[in-house]
Amino acid sequence: MIDEFSNALKELLKREIPIKKNEIDIVFELPVRDWASRLSRPTINLFLYDVRENAKLRQRQLTRPVDRTQNGVR
Numbered sequence: 624m625i626d627e628f629s630n631a632l633k634e635l636l637k638r639e640i641p642i643k644k645n646e647i648d649i650v651f652e653l654p655v656r657d658w659a660s661r662l663s664r665p666t667i668n669l670f671l672y673d674v675r676e677n678a679k680l681r682q683r684q685l686t687r688p689v690d691r692t693q694n695g696v697r
Contacts, residue, residue, distance in 0.1 A: 625674065632669060 633649045648666040652658060658668075 625671065629669075629671075636667065 629651050636649055646665070648662075648664060650666055650668050651670055652668060653670055654668055
């Protein structure tokens with residue numbers, strides 16, 4: 624799921640920021656001490672430090688099946 628989120632975020636940035644194609648790298652790497660020294664061009668790093676679900680925002684769902692027949696008649 625994190626890979627899907629990362630790809631969606633990368634595509635959103637490419638679409639919304641006025642950057643020429645492949646002018647800037649977009650990465651999701653841990654920025655360790657020597658990370659910046661390995662860069663050869665402008666880079667946006669979107670390392671996701673702490674991603675957790677907010678359970679308070681979770682919506683409750685029905686546990687019984689929904690009858691999809693007309694007027695409940697089968």
